[in-house]
Every structure is written in structure tokens, then in C-alpha cells.
Amino acid sequence: MLKPVVLPKNAFKLFFQSLKGLGTVYAPVKVSEKSYSFKEVHSPEEIAFEALRTILPPKKFFYPQEETLIRYKNGDFEEVQPEKKFQVIFGVHPCDLASLGILDTIFSSEPADSHYLKRREQSLLVGLSCMPDKHCFCNAMNADTAGSAYDLFLTDTGEEYFIEIRSAKGVELIKSLAEKVSDANPENHEAYKEFWKKREAAFSHGLETENLRSLLDLEWENQIWDEMGKRCLSCGNCTPVCPTCYCFDLVDIAGLNAKEGERVRQWDSCQFVGFAQVNGDFNFRATPADRLKFWYRHKLHGFDDAYGFKTCVGCGRCTESCPAGIDDIVQVVKILQGKKENKHYEP
Amino acid sequence: MNLKSPFLPQKSVIRSVVPMTHDNYLFEFRDSVGHFASCKPGQFVELWVPGVGEAPISVCSGSIDGNLQLLIRKVGRVTSALFDMQEGDWVGLRGPYGQGFPVEKYKGKDVCMVAGGLGVAPMRSLWQYILDHREDYGNLILIYGMRHSIDLLFRAEFKQLLRRHDIDVFIAAEEIVGPDLPPMSVQLGRVTDMVRLSAVDAGYEVAICGPPVMYKYVVQELEKKSVPDSRIWLSLERHMKCGIGKCGHCFIGGEFTCKEGPVFQLSELRMLPEVIECEGGAH
Ligand SMILES: Cc1cc2nc3c(=O)[nH]c(=O)nc-3n(C[C@H](O)[C@H](O)[C@H](O)COP(=O)(O)OP(=O)(O)OC[C@H]3O[C@@H](n4cnc5c(N)ncnc54)[C@H](O)[C@@H]3O)c2cc1C
Ligand code: SF4
Ligand code: SF4
Ligand code: FES
Numbered sequence: 001m002l003k004p005v006v007l008p009k010n011a012f013k014l015f016f017q018s019l020k021g022l023g024t025v026y027a028p029v030k031v032s033e034k035s036y037s038f039k040e041v042h043s044p045e046e047i048a049f050e051a052l053r054t055i056l057p058p059k060k061f062f063y064p065q066e067e068t069l070i071r072y073k074n075g076d077f078e079e080v081q082p083e084k085k086f087q088v089i090f091g092v093h094p095c096d097l098a099s100l101g102i103l104d105t106i107f108s109s110e111p112a113d114s115h116y117l118k119r120r121e122q123s124l125l126v127g128l129s130c131m132p133d134k135h136c137f138c139n140a141m142n143a144d145t146a147g148s149a150y151d152l153f154l155t156d157t158g159e160e161y162f163i164e165i166r167s168a169k170g171v172e173l174i175k176s177l178a179e180k181v182s183d184a185n186p187e188n189h190e191a192y193k194e195f196w197k198k199r200e201a202a203f204s205h206g207l208e209t210e211n212l213r214s215l216l217d218l219e220w221e222n223q224i225w226d227e228m229g230k231r232c233l234s235c236g237n238c239t240p241v242c243p244t245c246y247c248f249d250l251v252d253i254a255g256l257n258a259k260e261g262e263r264v265r266q267w268d269s270c271q272f273v274g275f276a277q278v279n280g281d282f283n284f285r286a287t288p289a290d291r292l293k294f295w296y297r298h299k300l301h302g303f304d305d306a307y308g309f310k311t312c313v314g315c316g317r318c319t320e321s322c323p324a325g326i327d328d329i330v331q332v333v334k335i336l337q338g339k340k341e342n343k344h345y346e347p
Numbered sequence: 348m349n350l351k352s353p354f355l356p357q358k359s360v361i362r363s364v365v366p367m368t369h370d371n372y373l374f375e376f377r378d379s380v381g382h383f384a385s386c387k388p389g390q391f392v393e394l395w396v397p398g399v400g401e402a403p404i405s406v407c408s409g410s411i412d413g414n415l416q417l418l419i420r421k422v423g424r425v426t427s428a429l430f431d432m433q434e435g436d437w438v439g440l441r442g443p444y445g446q447g448f449p450v451e452k453y454k455g456k457d458v459c460m461v462a463g464g465l466g467v468a469p470m471r472s473l474w475q476y477i478l479d480h481r482e483d484y485g486n487l488i489l490i491y492g493m494r495h496s497i498d499l500l501f502r503a504e505f506k507q508l509l510r511r512h513d514i515d516v517f518i519a520a521e522e523i524v525g526p527d528l529p530p531m532s533v534q535l536g537r538v539t540d541m542v543r544l545s546a547v548d549a550g551y552e553v554a555i556c557g558p559p560v561m562y563k564y565v566v567q568e569l570e571k572k573s574v575p576d577s578r579i580w581l582s583l584e585r586h587m588k589c590g591i592g593k594c595g596h597c598f599i600g601g602e603f604t605c606k607e608g609p610v611f612q613l614s615e616l617r618m619l620p621e622v623i624e625c626e627g628g629a630h
Contacts, residue, residue: 069354072397077439079352111353111591118350247595250354250588254398261398263354268594275596278584282559284599298598305601 023086135316229289356439389447409475463557
């Protein structure tokens with residue numbers, strides 16, 4: 001890693017201009033009273049620096065909700081390449097960076113997913129520090145620091161940004177700002193440490209995660225799943241908002257005449273009833289309870305063996321977006337651990 | 348980046364279509380570039396009918412020699428569209444995918460193959476392979492069960508198999524329906540009854556493929572015969588959309604059925620939740 005630098009906040013406009021020079025810049029933008037969304041921005045004024053969690057995580061830039069993989073026409077077919085377009089994503093918090101690291105590993109494992117990787121290659125990720133709210137538990141999931149999936153990471157130390165640089169693309173960008181940035185001095189380092197100490201102290205979830213692996217196996221028959229299942233709407237909200245959920249469906253969309261059309265990939269959800277249904281109408285997860293506990297196990301333990309990591313980064317999006325008010329990972333884990341009574345989930 | 352999409356199929360022309368019953372046809376595809384030459388018994392391919400979609404289909408023959416055989420049951424959109432196609436038409440094929448039956452591990456051993464219903468399609472790739480390498484294997488038992496005798500697939504091939512002395516063949520139907528022509532030794536009963544009748548014992552490697560509900564009962568029967576879990580191999584059917592460990596549809600416990608499976612050793616599966624039980628289905 002290169003030595004960190006410091007950018008005074010009053011020079012942010014120039015920093016932003018350099019980002020714009022690379023391609024289209026996306027950043028959190030306030031879209032309603034309480035919600036934020038990653039959108040294209042043209043000036044720093046549009047950026048909602050205070051945004052904590054955006055409605056959809058940044059996975060949408062590399063793995064869009066719907067994309068054409070193959071086009072067929074007149075008895076032949078070819079791969080459709082992702083658009084040639086450089087994307088700069090600004091304001092990505094540690095949990096979301098961790099999630100992109102997870103998706104990078106999954107999509108680059110053999111056979112590699114060319115569409116995701118090509119989009120990822122044409123991008124620059126600029127991380128930004130944040131202060132947790134009551135739903136955040138990234139520090140319990142090892143996803144509370146900048147991690148590895150960023151090019152630049154900005155820590156807000158008050159008057160300036162303390163910038164960590166991780167990639168060649170990041171180095172290039174900082175070089176172009178040589179006039180404005182300076183090497184971080186001991187005082188800056190102190191301010192940086194202060195910030196992260198303060199941030200660590202701000203978490204209020206009280207979640208302990210050492211025994212998740214056996215917990216999810218041992219509590220497979222816990223009655224909480226049935227109780228949650230009775231209230232779950234199977235709406236599937238919890239999966240698109242999850243920064244690491246990436247399950248998809250592949251469908252054919254025929255053109256106006258049957259001779260041409262596209263093969264399209266779309267986000268899918270394991271909470272939908274048909275997800276694990278096979279030929280002959282056998283359904284391996286027929287009830288909402290079956291599907292919910294599958295998802296919890298998947299997030300907290302499922303990939304321990306397949307990939308060696310958990311796929312929950314503690315962003316709190318699922319909890320915030322569940323219309324039934326049941327999808328609270330922190331509370332559910334505490335109930336499974338016997339650290340909390342099951343009052344919350346009485347039907 | 349020169350990476351090619353793993354979802355790009357191989358264009359494959361239909362060489363022949365042989366109806367086996369009214370809703371089960373055997374399709375043969377030309378594999379001109381030898382893309383599928385490495386297929387192993389129990390592996391599968393993704394078959395694409397442009398404009399309709401893809402379906403995972405098991406490799407159905409023991410060796411792929413320029414031609415790939417797939418037995419297909421007409422059940423829904425993709426399979427129906429395929430049934431409307433003819434010789435000379437083309438489809439897309441991707442694969443082969445998954446781990447098939449461990450034919451290397453079976454070497455020198457007695458092998459019992461148990462197929463229920465359409466499970467006979469992947470099982471055919473196994474018995475053909477083993478019979479092609481007969482000297483490498485010990486005693487052989489082949490059990491094939493179906494609901495109605497009229498649904499019997501590969502009738503001519505079974506007639507030949509029944510005549511051989513180096514493989515014990517049991518065919519069972521729950522109901523004898525329609526003309527049984529040419530006469531075949533179809534017994535009344537279920538695959539489990541045939542397992543009981545057969546000489547299978549703790550020394551056999553047992554390969555099983557059939558509808559999900561069948562597994563529990565066959566495994567119970569094998570337990571009575573003291574066959575250890577480490578010698579029981581199940582081919583699992585899951586909703587395989589991508590076949591390459593990406594779409595998530597086939598994920599169970601900690602494994603992608605499409606990559607680590609579809610064939611699993613029972614002792615491995617015992618450690619995973621939601622493997623053999625399932626809801627619904629007509630049985
Ligand atoms: C590893 C594997 C090997 C198989 N081998 C064979 C074979 O050799 N011959 C054969 O005829 N069939 C085989 N099947 C089943 C076959 O894939 C389904 O019958 C086929 O996908 C149905 O497609 P469809 O579009 O015609 O039906 P649809 O219109 O999609 O639906 C009909 C029924 O099939 C189920 N289904 C749909 N898509 C899938 C899918 N991708 N996987 C499983 N079930 C699905 C639906 O839930 C529904 O109950 C195999 C399935 C698997 C997983
Ligand atoms: S499971 Fe919930 S808290 Fe965990 S990463 Fe997904 S959306 Fe965030
Ligand atoms: S968001 Fe809530 S109600 Fe909707 S599927 Fe997820 S758990 Fe069920
Ligand atoms: S079929 Fe897509 S992950 Fe296995």
C-alpha cells in the first residue's frame with residue numbers, strides 16, 4: 001500500500017473533478033425523507049455525504065437487475081458485451097466494500113463471469129467512512145474496515161479527508177491532485193485513529209458471532225423459524241437490498257418475431273416459492289419458514305465451506321426493508337443463542 | 348479482457364428423434380467439435396431452445412462418439428418446444444457439468460444401479476459405461492422401477508440386458524397397464540421390493556437416481572441390507588439454472604449441487620439439511 005495522503009475538505013471540488021475526468025460518477029443522493037440511492041452526480045453539492053445505507057447496494061453497477069447475455073437472430077447467436085463505460089462509485093461504506101470483495105470472489109471463481117468482471121474492470125471505487133446507526137453490525141461480521149475492494153478510501157477526520165490508496169488507478173488519481181494533497185503527518189494519523197475509535201464505540205447491536213457456524217446447524221429446528229414464517233410475506237425484499245445476494249434467473253425474451261430475441265439474466269430471490277421447485281412439482285422449500293431459515297443459514301454459515309466467508313456484512317438493509325418487520329438478523333441470532341427471549345416473534 | 352461468457356452454448360444439430368413413449372423421446376445431437384467427448388456417466392448438460400429457455404438434462408449414453416444422446420420427457424415449456432423440433436434443427440448445449448458417478452472408485456467392485464422413472468436416463472450412461480468396461484467391475488445388478496408398465500423406457504435395450512448373464516436385471520411396475528409387447532419380465536412392485544429381492548449386500552457400491560421421494564425408501568431398504576452410507580451414491584435433482592455454481596438455485600447446505608453433484612455420497616449428505624425430504628409431488 002502507498003503512504004496515505006490528506007485532502008483538505010475545501011479542495012474536494014477538485015478531487016471530484018478528477019473523478020469526473022475518469023467517467024460517470026455515482027454517489028449517494030437523498031431521494032426521500034429517509035432514503036438514499038446511488039445515482040449519477042454532476043457536482044459535489046448533489047452528494048449526500050451523511051447517507052448511511054442506500055436502498056440498493058452498489059452491486060447494481062456491476063451486476064444489474066437485468067442484463068442481456070446473448071442475442072440470437074436468424075439462426076445464429078452471439079455474446080452481448082457489457083457497455084464500454086467507466087464508472088466511478090463514490091461514497092461506498094466499509095460493509096458495501098466488503099460485499100463487493102465477496103462478489104468479486106464469487107464471480108471470478110471458475111468459470112468466471114465475464115459480464116461482471118468486465119464491468120468491474122472499468123470502474124473505480126472510492127470508499128467513505130461512516131458512523132453506525134442502530135441497525136449496523138458490520139463490525140460483528142468483520143466488515144467494518146476498508147477491506148480490499150477499494151481504490152481509494154476516505155476517512156472523514158473533520159477538516160480533511162484521510163485517504164488510503166490501494167490500487168494503481170488510485171495512485172494515478174492522487175498524482176493528478178499533487179498540488180492539493182499532502183502526505184499524512186503524525187497528527188493526521190492520530191485524527192484517523194481517533195475517528196475509528198469513536199466509530200467502534202458507536203455500535204449498539206451487542207451481537208456476538210463466534211459460534212454462528214454451529215448455531216445455525218444446531219438451531220435448524222428452532223421454533224422461531226415457524227413463527228417468522230407465519231409472518232413472512234415472501235415478498236423477496238430482503239434479497240435485492242442485500243449487498244451480497246446475487247442469485248439469478250436466466251430467461252429468454254423473444255423479439256417481435258420468433259426468429260430473434262435475447263437471453264437475459266435477472267435477479268432472483270430464494271424467498272420466492274418456485275426457487276427450489278423441481279420437475280414434478282416437488283418443492284424442497286415449500287413454506288416461507290423453509291425459505292427464511294435457508295436464507296439465514298446461507299447468510300451466516302452457508303458459504304463457510306464453499307468459499308470460506310460469511311455472506312452477511314452487517315449493513316442492516318434487510319432489517320430496514322422488511323415490510324413484515326421480522327427480518328432482524330441481530331435479534332434472531334440472539335434468540336437462537338438463547339440470549340434473548342422469543343417475545344419479539346410471537347405471532 | 349478476453350473472457351468469454353460461460354453462458355454461451357455450443358450450437359448442436361438434432362441428428363435423430365426416437366419416440367420411446369408418447370411423452371419421452373430420445374434425441375441425438377451431433378457433437379461435431381467433440382465438445383462433449385469428455386462426458387462422464389451422471390453428468391448433465393444445459394439444453395437451450397432459443398426463444399424459450401434452458402433445461403438441465405442428463406447425459407444418457409455411456410460414450411459420446413460424435414453424437415450425444417439425451418432422453419427427454421415433455422413436461423413444460425422448453426421440453427415441449429423441443430418436441431416440436433425435427434432432425435436438422437439446432438439447439439444450444441452447454442456443459443458437460445457436475446461430477447458424475449465415480450466409475451473409477453467402483454472399479455473392481457460389485458455395483459448395484461437403482462433407477463426410478465426418468466432416473467433411468469442418467470443410469471443408462473452408467474450401465475453402458477460399465478458394460479463397455481465389463482472386465483473392470485464385479486457383479487452387476489440393475490433395478491428399474493416405474494409407476495405403469497406402459498412407461499417402460501429403452502424396451503429393446505432392456506430385452507437385450509435381460510438376456511445377458513453378467514448383469515442381474517430387475518424391472519418393476521406398480522401397475523401393469525396396457526399391452527406388454529414384446530413380453531418382458533416386468534414384476535409387480537416398487538424399486539424397494541426389487542432391492543429386497545436382489546443380492547445386494549454390504550460389499551456393493553450402489554448408484555441411485557429417481558424422483559426425490561424415492562431416495563428415503565430405497566436408502567431404508569439398503570440399510571436393512573447393511574450397505575454403508577459411504578457406498579451409496581445419490582444423484583440429486585435441483586432446479587439447476589446455470590449449471591456452473593453461480594445462479595444459486597441448486598445450493599443446499601454448503602454445496603452447489605450442480606458443481607459438487609449432482610451425484611453425492613450419502614455419508615456426505617447426512618451432514619446437510621434439506622437434502623432428501625421434500626414437499627409435494629405425486630407419490
Ligand atoms: C441434473 C438434472 C438432470 C436432469 N435430467 C433430465 C433428463 O435426462 N431428461 C429429462 O427429461 N429431464 C431431466 N431433468 C429435468 C428437466 O430439467 C426438467 O424437466 C426441465 O427443466 C423442465 O423444463 P421445461 O421448460 O420443459 O418445464 P417448465 O415449463 O419450466 O416447468 C415444468 C416443471 O419443471 C420444473 N423445472 C423447471 N425448470 C427446471 C430446472 N431447471 N430444473 C429442474 N426442474 C425444473 C418446474 O418447477 C415445473 O415443475 C433433469 C434435471 C436435473 C436438475
Ligand atoms: S443479510 Fe441483511 S444485514 Fe446482512 S448483508 Fe444482507 S442485507 Fe445486510
Ligand atoms: S423482506 Fe421480510 S417479509 Fe419479505 S421475504 Fe424477506 S423476511 Fe419475508
Ligand atoms: S445451477 Fe446455478 S448454482 Fe447450481
